[in-house]
Amino acid sequence: MSIKNPISTTVLCATLLWGASAGVYANEDKRQFVEMPKMMQAHQLANMRDHLMAINEILMSMAANDLDKAAKIAESRLGMSSLSTHGAGHMAKVIPKGMATIGQNMHKAASRFALKAEEGDILPAYKALQEITAGCVACHAAYKTRK
8 A cells, every 4th residue: 555645644643533532532531630830730731832843843844855854853852862851850750650651652752763764764754753643642641730
């Protein structure tokens, strides 16, 4: 099977996943509430927004067939080398172990994606990108910081 437009496929899958999850949350939100100081909550929200912007920039770079740029964005903004800029050490003190594990796995997936993208083959890079977004989906499905 050949993917004619991988970006459209990615957007379609994300939209379908969002739609399916919205139906689940409409009835009863069973996610675990994670209480944290307001300042940390704001910091975490800013981090997640930057993660989303980074994923968008990665997709734009991939659409332009610039896998080197996608790799640099992934490693510097999402990968293991980005942890100090995100204040991950401070956040780990207030979040549940499972949430921390999901986050760490997402950062590791971003570093793996960067390596895969540097190889220059777009389809394996897209597959590796999905591991990053799977971490986002898993965390948002299991945890919330607002009641």
